[in-house]
Amino acid sequence: MADAPIKILIADDEPDIIEIISFHLMKAGFDIATARDGSEAIEKAKLFEPDCIILDVMMPKRTGFEVCEYLRSNSQFDKTLIVLLTALNDEASHIKGLELGGDDFVSKPISPKVLISRITALFRRIQSAAGDSKIVTTNGLTINPAQYRTSLNGVQYILAKKEFELLYLLAAQKGRVFLRNEILSQIWGNDVIVGDRTIDVHIRKIRAKLGINCITTVKGVGYKFDY
Amino acid sequence: MADAPIKILIADDEPDIIEIISFHLMKAGFDIATARDGSEAIEKAKLFEPDCIILDVMMPKRTGFEVCEYLRSNSQFDKTLIVLLTALNDEASHIKGLELGGDDFVSKPISPKVLISRITALFRRIQSAAGDSKIVTTNGLTINPAQYRTSLNGVQYILAKKEFELLYLLAAQKGRVFLRNEILSQIWGNDVIVGDRTIDVHIRKIRAKLGINCITTVKGVGYKFDY
DNA sequence: CTGATTATTATCAAATTGTTAACTAAACAA
């Protein structure tokens, strides 16, 4: 729901595992925090407010199960995904983990790629369940189509429907030049006939409202988002 | 909004597997349909409209991957969960499956209990992402769907049924814009026909009763809760 | 410099929503 990078907390008592996983998740663009035992995991969870927590089942102080149970009893973490890791490939703990409110369960040895694609799949599914589509973010400019909201460096700008749709169309494929015809058929549809100047006027309004030149004119061709 | 039994389609070419899985899933209260190959899976999916499809990767006619790809390219199945089954415990196909839009990936031999708990966990997570039946609290405003009660800074406000449902629908997914059509189908259902002004009037009543502007109009699009 | 393309501005028409009041249906108590 937040238009920020996805935050993941990794809790495991084996430094090697933490290192490998966090390396790969960072490379995949996630924002990472780590913890070495169950108690630390809970503390960090409260401060860091991650979107997803990866918990080793076997940890000192509090096991992953205990942490999971704690998090699930606290409404602050209603929307936090919990992925449990275990060395055992044992059915009972697998089921137990899911019943305690875990969202996924991965057995060691862990393949970072598999872990990343599982987490990605979970987020994808949740976003689509919540009716979200893709949020565009560049240089402090955020365009959120589910909320019809545009903000620049934290300040909100209210765009009209057509303005917003036009901006989103261009921004969703940053750098690509859209011909006037493409824009017309995408935003207005193939059967509606409007003049060419109409596009210009909307582009102008977007530029004026945001106060930045995020849309570049490609003379004789069309427009592109470049920011 | 409908609390009908959850429908699951199982597609596998091994009759034994189908039998075992469908037996356990039925026992767990799901509504089951089956298919023996990829093509049949697609046909049945269209007719049966399952909430979840369990696909064996290795199937005649069309593989599970192909079926998955097909389903994901068809917006009718946007909200359908896809669980892939495979005999291979091979990382590449695991990742491939998730990238094709699968939601979970389970390796054979399959434990029915594990399968059920994974499916249950997925549904649980999706429901909560979609804003299911939880008390909403923001800035002193509390909306309790179990009791149909609303209070603002400790003071109770009595909303009528439709007013309450409308407020809750929006508030459960704060920030998200709901199209008028979405609102109509969620609150009134797909077969009831009411005029557009009806929504406005209820929105107005909510705003008047609470005395705050917790619902924002997004002109030409719909409404959103923002408070 | 010149012709073509785009930017700007103001204006008007159209679409959308807000508001009120009246009417109908449902729920409830006497």
Next chain:
DNA sequence: TTGTTTAGTTAACAATTTGATAATAATCAG
């Protein structure tokens, strides 16, 4: 049942916002 209250819907109109166009100015490419 009857009368009364409450909720839900609709219609009519007002207010607002948005979108399209035209006319003019500015800009760019050759």
